[in-house]
Amino acid sequence: MLYNKNKNLKGKKGLNLKIEEWNEENFEEKLKKLDIDSDFLKLPIKESKEKLKGLKEKLFDYSDIITELLDNNFITSISEIFSYDNLKDDYRHDLISEMGIRVCPYCQRNYITNYINEKGDRTTADLDHFYPKSLYPYLALSLYNFIPSCQICNSRFKGSKDTYDKIINPYKNSFDDKGVxxxxxxxxxxxxxxxxxxxxxxxxxxxxxxxxxxxxxxxxxxxxxxxxxxxxxxxxxxxxxxxxxxxxxxxxxxxxxxxxxxxxxxxxxxxxxxxxxxxxxxxxxxxxxxxxxxxxxxxxx
Structure with missing residues (x-):
């Protein structure tokens, strides 16, 4: 992680709007399919989608407790709500392009290059989930969980390993900050x-x-x-x-x-x-x- 903290990693307003647009279209439909008996989650969901968005952020802090309390069916359902796979390819490419990251923030060895072909905007980068979506499905669509990175770092080294409280987060620190x-x-x-x-x-x-x-x-x-x-x-x-x-x-x-x-x-x-x-x-x-x-x-x- 040889990057300096990069303001571009904080994303752009337009990208937030695209994520919100997708959320508006999918949250209500997905939530209707849930059979939730727990008062822990029922009230915020009924009250408003805004509270649900806030809940998504809080879920990470209580991930261990939540995993113990909720059954596999609910985990599968919550994964569908925040499914990264349903995010359109164009949104992914727009996101990476707008972030303006030109070098992999994990290794600082490989370029990230954006280009255009007959299908539209494309990139040589992977859009890594810093906290793996398989372990933290409620963060799958969090803008601050997206890290443009080279395929070597994302696919060959990092993969779906748990990163919580283990490695340096590019949004928070750089190797320079740590005296490396x-x-x-x-x-x-x-x-x-x-x-x-x-x-x-x-x-x-x-x-x-x-x-x-x-x-x-x-x-x-x-x-x-x-x-x-x-x-x-x-x-x-x-x-x-x-x-x-x-x-x-x-x-x-x-x-x-x-x-x-x-x-x-x-x-x-x-x-x-x-x-x-x-x-x-x-x-x-x-x-x-x-x-x-x-x-x-x-x-x-």
């Missing part, structure tokens, strides 16, 4: 050529941080996939400007003072760093990894 940092060995800058780069994910002992890293395999996928990226980045910034000047030849720089030559090198470094600066500022994939490693070696961006 990528770091390398202290001697890396001296041995930047010809060696594999070793780096670790350093964090304070927060259980949900550990569980998040384990659930999405972040320590493994980062260590095995991005050594070359780190090496190339540091080589480009630390060595490329000097090599470039050497390749231009002494004739061009022969009349420059040492101070002027260093200024030219510094200017080249700023040019070389620009793509990495853009990656960090725009929240591109590997943005946190880039920032943490550059910070470690005192390379200003």
């Amino acid at each position: 940092k990528f770091e390398t060995s202290e001697t890396l800058i001296e041995n930047i050529l010809g060696t594999d780069i070793e780096f670790n994910i350093r964090f304070k002992n927060h259980d949900n941080v550990i569980d998040t890293i384990k659930m999405f395999g972040l320590d493994k996928v980062y260590k095995t996939s991005h050594n070359a990226y780190i090496r190339n980045m540091l080589e480009n910034i630390e060595k490329s400007p000097n090599k470039y000047i050497e390749n231009l030849g002494d004739n061009i720089f022969s009349e420059l003072t040492s101070e002027e030559r260093n200024e030219v090198i510094r200017s080249f470094k700023e040019i070389v760093k620009e793509p990495y600066k853009h990656r960090i500022e725009e929240g591109e994939p590997l943005g946190k990894l880039t920032k943490d490693i550059l910070d470690e070696f005192g390379i200003d961006i």
